[in-house]
Amino acid sequence: MYQRISYSLLGLILAVTAWAAPAFPQAPPGGQGSFQEQFLQIKRKQLGPALGVSQQTVDQLLEIEQRYKAMRQKLFQDSKSEFKRLQQAMHQASPSDREVGAILLAIKQKQQEDQNLHQRQVQEEETLLTPVQLARNIMYQKRLLKEARSVKGRGPRKAVPLTPPAGPREVSRKTGAVPAESGTFQERESTPVAFPPQLEKALGVNQQTAAQLLEIRQRYRPLRQQLMAEAKNEFLRLEQVMRQPHPADPDVKNILNNIRKKEQEMLALKQRQDVEETAILTPVQQARYLMFLITSRQVAKEPQSQGLPLDGGIGTKPASRNAPPGMAPPGRPPGP
Incomplete structure (x- = not known):
């Protein structure tokens, strides 16, 4: 439930690596750092050519991403704590409407805070990128998330170095839907x-x-x-x-x-x-x-x-x- 806090379409895709990176298993002792660190370094090298921007702009984008990542992680933990409180309250023989209502309100407020965070991050990124560069970033991050999940699925024993797709304007012709990662457009009928x-x-x-x-x-x-x-x-x-x-x-x-x-x-x-x-x-x-x-x-x-x-x-x-x-x-x- 915790990971189903709603994300906006552009907000998620433009900041997707902040959630994808922590999902990677850590590299074994003696390795070349964690997958998360590899992930960040690959982005630092590939974002420029992929978006058609300077290295200075890349560094600014990554700084924004890391700053909001820390805030989202805190929000994630706060939401998790509130949900645990809700579970404890509902385990009581006669749950209190007043107590439960306060917890539900707190959870709803965390959801709104999450939406606000993503909107603010997108707004900051929009000041650095043209519409075409924003679209390139969407396509790049979407492919990068797919690769990240593929690496995660291999498990720590079969982990291999991350190799996100390169190329400034490559767009898959097989894509035929709004990214499923978007909480905003996530179908409820599941x-x-x-x-x-x-x-x-x-x-x-x-x-x-x-x-x-x-x-x-x-x-x-x-x-x-x-x-x-x-x-x-x-x-x-x-x-x-x-x-x-x-x-x-x-x-x-x-x-x-x-x-x-x-x-x-x-x-x-x-x-x-x-x-x-x-x-x-x-x-x-x-x-x-x-x-x-x-x-x-x-x-x-x-x-x-x-x-x-x-x-x-x-x-x-x-x-x-x-x-x-x-x-x-x-x-x-x-x-x-």
């Missing part, structure tokens, strides 16, 4: 759709509230899918423009602005859905809903799974104790 009885038991709500939750989820689903399709088309346009020998800054800038617009529309859509969901759940029920969705995702990833758990899980009360619909809790943690 979680199986639950049935009202499952929600009633898991959340401790009545049949009417369970039906309302499912109706809200299904109503927003096609809206999200439409935005994702539009964002995918814009990214495909960006790739097509960047394949040209001399991409025009105005054309690229227009596409990047369109992607940002779709990003903001997706965030606004998620906020509207959150408002509707939190309006019919108490803080404790919101926490149960969060746990239920996390468990559902974990079950969905297991090949032997036969379906969603039917028990209420952590801190579940009988459905008869459902609070009256219409309570507006302080906030809700980032949902799937």
Whole structure:
């Protein structure tokens, strides 16, 4: 759950190595430093030619990246601590709405802080790069992340030196979607759709509230899918423009602005859905809903799974104790 704090499309891709680098296994004793250090050195050498910028600009970009990386790591740890607090509160026999609500609000605030951090980082980087250079950086970082994950998957025993793709303007013709790493455009339907009885038991709500939750989820689903399709088309346009020998800054800038617009529309859509969901759940029920969705995702990833758990899980009360619909809790943690 911790790593599902929402990231913006450009914010993630432009700063992706801050998350990818720590994922590398450390080099064995006697080696030439950690994979993280190798990763940074390779970027220092390749960013200039890949983006068409000077070494001074490369150093500025890496300084920005490292500075925001430290802030994101602290935010990550803070979010992790808040989630542990939530788990402890929900293990109590009778979780307190007041205590749980405060924790959920803190988690939601961390999510907003994360979004703000990425926006600020992107703004700083935009002062150093032209639209075409920004697009080159997006393409380069996307390929670099793919290579980073490939190295991580080999494990420490089979680790080999990192060799991110070089070349100033190479763009893969096989790419056909908005990067899946984007939390903003991440599809929520990876979680199986639950049935009202499952929600009633898991959340401790009545049949009417369970039906309302499912109706809200299904109503927003096609809206999200439409935005994702539009964002995918814009990214495909960006790739097509960047394949040209001399991409025009105005054309690229227009596409990047369109992607940002779709990003903001997706965030606004998620906020509207959150408002509707939190309006019919108490803080404790919101926490149960969060746990239920996390468990559902974990079950969905297991090949032997036969379906969603039917028990209420952590801190579940009988459905008869459902609070009256219409309570507006302080906030809700980032949902799937």
